[in-house]
Amino acid sequence: MAGRSASLRQAYDGVVAAVPITIPYERFSPEPAHWWIARALGSLVRGAKITPKDIDGFCVSSFTLFPDTAVGLTQHLGLTPRWLDHIPMGGASGVVGLRRAARAVQCGDADIVACVAGDANHVDSFRRMLSSFSRFAQDASYPYGSGGPNASFALMTDHYMKTYGAKREDLGKICVAQRENALSFPHALMKKPLTLEQYMSARPIADPIALFDCVMPCAGADAFLVMSEETAKDLGLPAVRILSTIERHNAFPDDPIQIRGGWEMDREELWSMAGVTPDDVDLLETYDDYPIISMMQFEDLGFCKKGEGAEFVRSHDLTNSGSFPHNTSGGQLSVGQAGASGGYLGMVEAMRQLTGSALGTQVEQAKIAVVSGFGMINYDRGLCSGAAVLAGAGT
């Protein structure tokens, strides 16, 4: 049975996502993950004008819930769902949560699924998480300088720059544009403008990565609801349709170092299932814990060819009013990285943009959005990737 071809996936007809919630991030907070997730869940219930009993599906992502899982949260928060999921996929959690929940609703396993990501950030929790992140990291990456994701992405960045001739200025342009987007987004932790000169002269962290290439770990939560189109209509909720989604794990394991993600394996199906092309996309939310991975997503999702990411960046204005609105709330690089919430940030932002309810600068005529997720540097590379094409109600 070697090499069986995969079957084609079915469309998400009649399923929508609604009520995007962001609980404003905090650099450090003594509150535990449970507190952040509870706040997000409460906001969902109030935002949808439903009761907790109406939530019959619950999907959770968090790094800092230990010793609890989604199971413990049901009792803690008084939910009695008939469908429960816990997605440990870091930056891919938003896309994967959406696609799991969408199928549950589509197949009648649940009527209203609450998808929530939230993480604590105590003063020492980042160090603790890094030192026990995964078995492979513990055995084979953490002992080599304990640079954490900074070092992992430094190696990827170094290799990519050498291979394709990308410059730090190109990566800097991504960060600078995102900071501009963030200045109008009320929840962004970074409030000051960033110039390319500041980016270039920033304190080095793990060469070639410097301070403004790195996200700031913080505490926070993001959430949304998945339900049928009729339910959303009944509740009077603005919603977005799910045109297509993909996920992939441990793609290209024989690449000596990460130069592409799993999107490249599945992008054809992503576009054909959605019935749109990259040219139709009004805004893109990439997973951006470091600018290099955003550049790879431009390529691997098909917005440009492999190796042309730098040129693509040079030829576009990535701000909300520009030719290619990208990470329209400022992304993690400017808003902060609240653990697994980082995988939700782009999702809730795209939902707000598509429903005309952006908290910051609204992208004009935002009809089609792509949200991309990436997560889990298990050893030397990110293993999880995913993407979703979303459409506003008017399309």
Added chain:
Amino acid sequence: MTEAIKRPARKNPQKRTVLPTLPPTSRSRKALGFTAAAAEGRFVLQVCEDCGAVTYPPREACPKCLAMDLAWKDMPEGGLLIAETTIRTSTNVYFRERTPWRSGTVALDAGITVLAHIHGDVAEDGRVRMIARTDKSGQGVLMALPEQETANMADDRQLRELTCDPKHRRVLITDGRTPLGQAMARAVSEAGAAVVFVGIAETWRPYAGADRLAAIPNVEIMALDVTDTISVDELAGEIGGRVDILINTAEHVRAGGVMDRDGIVTARDEMEVNYFGLMRLIQAFGPGMRFRGADGVNSACAWVNLLSVYALSNWPAYGSTSASQAAAYSLSQCLRGEFHSSGVKVVNAFFGPLEEDWRQQLPPPKVTPEGLAKAVVGALRQGLEDLAVGAVAEDFLVRWKEDPRVLERELTQSEGV
């Protein structure tokens, strides 16, 4: 190019001593197979017995065919540096104190890529030679060295964290009366040791080679009798804060087993030197060395036990001595545990029959005192923790690793060696 490290100035006793911190210690149980080989200086990776795939990091099953049989095998050393970074901030205190730290991705000739520490002389995108060693946490790590030897290569800051190079360090050799002790003093002196303290019991009693020993550069003769607690404590009081490497050359060896001996006088002498002697040394010098595990260029770094290979499995021809050596070996394992927090390595050199008076009747091949001394200095320079010296010991270790029970049967049959 690596700059030669300079001999440190005399320590200012009013200044704070930098305390030892460790790089990350946690590993999966499987990864300890890599560590055990690295302690011998061997670079091994898992190879699938079914499909031949080389795999890393350590796994429970082959990622190519899911076979469960993964064997540790020696790997070709070559590789190519394909990406690198210089880490300037780290969440780990050990690395935080040692930044900037160079690490990178190496595409091995063995067909896979690994993360590794990178020697300062490795060229960008250059060919490398991989070594596996234990770091200060006692865990195995990989380091990429330049393919060709470079000037002052051993002085690289990151490499020196993995090695116990005697250069600029102060060494105590516990017994200089024997040809072995004298050969050891000569070898560490030649290796660039700043001071070579050589212990002599009952200094008033003459011994062969005394003049030549005293003439070795940087040698300082010290009164030391490992069978006398007061003598050991007195010396530790005098130089305990300045011993960076301790090489225990004291041994008491007599042929014979148990049944044909009358009483326990000889056995007690053996234990007095081989076991209690080691214990006295540990109690007197261990705490000082543990405190000084990160004390700069001449930090405390190694404790060397010279153990008869028959410490691992008794040879009845030297049965009673073997038992005392087994006791010493067991104590060395305890010492390794007690030194763990300090980064000081316990080096166990297992040697076969030595070319010296008390083993006169034994047939060749034998290890010369000079050969054993050279092997120990080599191990210190390379940062090894476990080594076998001489053909007999090497063969013995192979058989012991293969099946200690079978080896025991071999040794306890009359012609067994």
